[in-house]
Amino acid sequence: MDSSNVLVIGGGIAGLTTAHELSKLGVKVELVEKEPFLGGHAIQFTCKAIESCAKCGACMAEEKLNNVIHNENIKILTGANLNRISKNDRFHYNIQLNPDDKNQSKCTGYSSSADAVIMATGFEPFDPVKKPYGYRVFKNVITNLDLERMLKTNGIALKPSDGMPPSKIAFIQCVGSRDSKLNHLWCSKICCASALRMAHVIKSRKPETSVTFFYIDIQGSGKDFEALYQKAKEDFQMIRAIPGDIYKTEDDWLKINYFDNLSKASIEEVYDMVVLSVAMIPGSKTKELAEILGIIPCDTGFVGSCKNNGIAGSGGVFVAGTAGGPLSIAESITHAVKTAWDVAKYLKTRGR
Amino acid sequence: MKTLIIGSSPCAVNSAKxxxxxxxEILISLNKNEDSSAIDEFKAAGIDPAFILTDTNILSCRGCAGDFTILMASGGKTVSKKISGVIIAEEYEKKPNFAAYGLKPAPGVLPLSFLTGTGIYGINASKKIPHAGKIAFLTGLGYESNPVIAEEVMLASLKFQTDLNLQTYxxxxxxxxxxxxxxxxxxxTKTAGTVYFKFTDTSPRILQDNEGKVTxxxxxxxxxxxxxITPALTVVDEIISPSAYMKELAAVFGLxxxxDGFLQSGNLHRTGIYTNRKGIFVAGPSxxxxxVAGNITxxxxAAILTSRIPDDNIKQEAKAEIKSGSCIRCLTCYRCCPYRAIDLDIRPSVMPDACEGCGICFAECPRGAISLNFPDNRNVADAIRRVSDIGKTSPLVIAFCCGRSAGRAKELAICMGYRLPQNLKVIEVPCSGFVSMEYVLSAFQNNADGVLxxxxxxxxxHSEDGNIFARRRVEQLKETxxxxxxxxxxxxxxxxxxxxxxEFAQITNMFENTLKVLGSGNLKILKVQK
Structure with a gap:
């Protein structure tokens, strides 16, 4: 496979993993990432350990990153956009390299070709402005991804309004997931466990913090989940309802309205910070790119095969990671390794 | 290069294919519990039964990735095979959850796998399945289930609703x-008419009369x-657990x-199908x-990783070496090596291809008979000696940092511009399990005011218990x-x-503050309490 060459679109966990696996087989890889940094969403996630590892996988991103830098078989192009791609036996593409901050030169173009293309374009977080929760209106309504970054840089949760630790936090799950009105008929898989773990971290560092969870069904299973969930039931208020809306009170607290099944009444409760666990949705350019590459997205908009979470690479186009649908970090890694194997087999059939 | 595949699960069959x-090259090993249908699974996938050893138990595994010698009891005979890598893909066990719901098996009370095995496709034909009345599924009550069971339950209920037009709950x-x-x-399922009852603050009362009828x-x-509800059929979900043979395999391979008993510790360094041993992988139901998709993945x-052995044997790591003459065969190294890299022949030796250079054996060996040789000739004792406190204005902190975690965290702290203690000297080690008591003491001898x-x-x-070894030593020293x-x-x-x-910045700065309060410390000056 010495003469073959593969284009990986996306430098998140899946793109990094699949590039590394292919490089080990002697395949030359070009990895294109639109952001100026590698590691995708996961590199921004916080470690959720409290003395013991919480198995969140956030640190895996660092490891995968170290595998690809200084790898002679992998050419990395960050801050780069795929401009044009066409297939004529091989794929021919054009990349626009954006000027970085230091070097204010003009955009430069770059053309190359590949035998196979891997879509590792990942997911986008659902924008909760479409929900009546006051995101971007009320400062102290943030998303789970905002909280990841906040914990990573400060170690504790801080209210954006005044930089003080919150005393009463509400997590609202399934914001944009499992939502028939939005036609988002999928569970985003990772948000329950990661929100529970973040809440545990917050509470372990500030034990006086009160935490409430609003949920439909708590997801998660496997090795450590039962203990994690048991502790959540002891430490947090778990409410099986999804709030209708959020208002701001006169003293700048956030008033949440929800229907309580037990009393069959609408209840109002105030919090000083609200975390929205937003859905993983298909990237805004996924559909367009899929069409150019000749693959049909599922009705969810993701490009995985609709029953299995990986599509066979007919015609040299492959998918790795969450471009195919919601996956955890660990699942993205195994999925990307599988994709590398599929690509290697494909290159063999082409005699390369 | 030959890979041994253990088990007949769909994942094992697909790996073989x-x-x-x-x-x-492959060799397939099936336990005595496997019947002829297991061979049929392989045949159906186009795999020659000549590759299969039936009625086989693994007795021992010696060597390292690329060069394993595996002893097996096969059909009453003991056979030895040279194997480059191993894939364990044994099927797990499913046990119906009758007792948890206070039920006993009865004609109207069936386990879920009765439906999902051959049953679900033969619902119309099966005599055990009622063609009138209500169907109740009990799943994930009082414990947390999983998506695989949930999918089976929902598919079965959909089948009853749509094919037989029976009301399901x-x-x-x-x-x-x-x-x-x-x-x-x-x-x-909801559109088809399935009714869901989800329990949070209440639980259903499940009653069964003497004839087995459920209310x-x-x-x-x-x-x-x-x-x-008085269902004509009550379907009970199943608890999935590792098989007895899986536990045997864990012992034989030292995994x-x-x-939960499955053959992976949950350690993130084993993410995917890795185990604590190079060249031995655990896939699918093991x-x-x-x-289904997850098993194919x-x-x-498994295929990519076993076919790449021994290229994946990492050469750039430090390697432990046992000095002949000093060793008294106490086997401490064998017991504490997380990677099973110690070969016990006439005298214990380290298999370089299996050693991942953690240095736990070096620190634990009571005879000091083991050295850890770094590819870059690094010498930690020298590094400690070279730390100088000349002209210091703030406490001298020597921090032994695991290269996989704290070492990276330090880089990140610098990169993010956090303030670090002025006299912080970081000594990076392959694993904290390498930090022997001697290293800690020599740091103090070289005028450290504090050691982290x-x-x-x-x-x-990564070395499973390296951090626990380190903690034990630190606690012992603190006591002393x-x-x-x-x-x-x-x-x-x-x-x-x-x-x-x-957190790296936070921990080191807080430690510096503690030392500032304590003032200078010198282990070499005796403080006699009078």
Whole structure:
């Protein structure tokens, strides 16, 4: 496979993993990432350990990153956009390299070709402005991804309004997931466990913090989940309802309205910070790119095969990671390794 | 290069197929519990039964990736095979959850796998399945289920609703829809007429009379109305657990198992199909509860990783070496090596291809008979000696940092511009398990005011227990220090992950402050209490 060459679109966990696996087989890889940094969403996630590892996988991103830098078989192009791609036996593409901050030169173009293309374009977080929760209106309504970054840089949760630790936090799950009105008929898989773990971290560092969870069904299973969930039931208020809306009170607290099944009444409760666990949705350019590459997205908009979470690479186009649908970090890694194997087999059939 | 595949699960069959098709050699080993249908599974996938050893138990495994010698009891004979890599893909066990729901098996009470095995496709034909009345599914009540079971329950209920037009009820706690297509399937079952009762603050009362007939009394938590169901068929979900043979395999191969008994410890360094041993992989039902796609993904992972042996043997790591003459065969190294890299022949020796250079054996060897040789000729003792405190204005902190976690966290802290203690000297080690008591003491002898040992979090040590060894040594030293009247606060052990730059700065700065309060310390000056 010495003469073959593969284009990986996306430098998140899946793109990094699949590039590394292919490089080990002697395949030359070009990895294109639109952001100026590698590691995708996961590199921004916080470690959720409290003395013991919480198995969140956030640190895996660092490891995968170290595998690809200084790898002679992998050419990395960050801050780069795929401009044009066409297939004529091989794929021919054009990349626009954006000027970085230091070097204010003009955009430069770059053309190359590949035998196979891997879509590792990942997911986008659902924008909760479409929900009546006051995101971007009320400062102290943030998303789970905002909280990841906040914990990573400060170690504790801080209210954006005044930089003080919150005393009463509400997590609202399934914001944009499992939502028939939005036609988002999928569970985003990772948000329950990661929100529970973040809440545990917050509470372990500030034990006086009160935490409430609003949920439909708590997801998660496997090795450590039962203990994690048991502790959540002891430490947090778990409410099986999804709030209708959020208002701001006169003293700048956030008033949440929800229907309580037990009393069959609408209840109002105030919090000083609200975390929205937003859905993983298909990237805004996924559909367009899929069409150019000749693959049909599922009705969810993701490009995985609709029953299995990986599509066979007919015609040299492959998918790795969450471009195919919601996956955890660990699942993205195994999925990307599988994709590398599929690509290697494909290159063999082409005699390369 | 020959790969041994253990088991007949779909994941095992697919791994065999993938490897054969890509021109690799295989050998398949089936336990005595496997019947002829297992061979049929392989045949159906186009695999020659000549590759299969039936009625076979693995007795021992010696050597390292690329060069394993595996002893097996096969059909009453003992055979030895040269193997380059191993894929364990044994099927897990499913036990019906009758007792948890207070039920006994009866004609109207069946386990879920009766339907999902051959049953679900033969619902119309099966005599055991009623063609009238109501069907109740009990799943994930009082325990947390998983998406694989949830999918089976929903598919079966859909089948009853649509093919037989029978009313189905699903009684559950948290419905596990965290699998591809499951939310959609959930909506389909609801549209087809399946009724869900989800329990949070109440539980259903499940009663069974002497004839086995079931009555369920429950509160619908949404409307708070009482219901009473007398189903013609009650379907009970199953608890999935590792098989007895899997446990045997864990012992034979020296694999770390998880809290759930599966053949992976949950350590993130084994993410995917890796185990604590190079060249031995655990795939599909032997590591987790996966759906069909997940099992196929695992088999592709198994194929790529075993076909790449021994190229993946990492050469750039430090390697332990046992000095002949000093060793007294106490086998401490064998017991504490997380990678099974110690070969016990006439005298113990380290297999370089299996050694991952953690240095736990070096620090634990009571005879000092083991050295750890770094590819870059690094010498930690020299590095400690070279630390200078000349002209210091703030406390001298020597921090032993695990290169996989704290070392990276330090880089991140610098990169993010956090302030670090002025006289912080970081000594990077391959694993905190390498930090012997001698190293800690020599740091103090070289005028450190304080010593930090920074390890990975419990459960995330690449060498499994390296951080626990380090902690034990630190605690022992602290105890000794207090007896010596030397402030034990000058020695601390803390945990960090590679992405914790902020916490690295926080821990080191707080430690510096503690030392500032304590003032200068010198282990070489005797403080006699008068």
């Amino acid at each position: 993938e490897l054969l098709e890509s021109g690799n 699903i009684l559950t706690g948290n419905l596990k829809v965290a699998g591809n297509g499951l939310e959609k399937l959930y909506r389909e 369920i009394e429950l509160v619908d938590e949404i409307t708070r109305l009482n219901f009473r 770390h198992t998880g809290a 590591r987790s509860i996966l759906n 695992d088999s592709a992972n 040992v920074l390890t990975c979090h419990a459960g995330n040590c 220090f207090s007896q010596m009247n030397f402030e034990k606060e000058r020695l601390e052990i803390k945990t960090l992950a590679s992405n914790m730059g902020y």
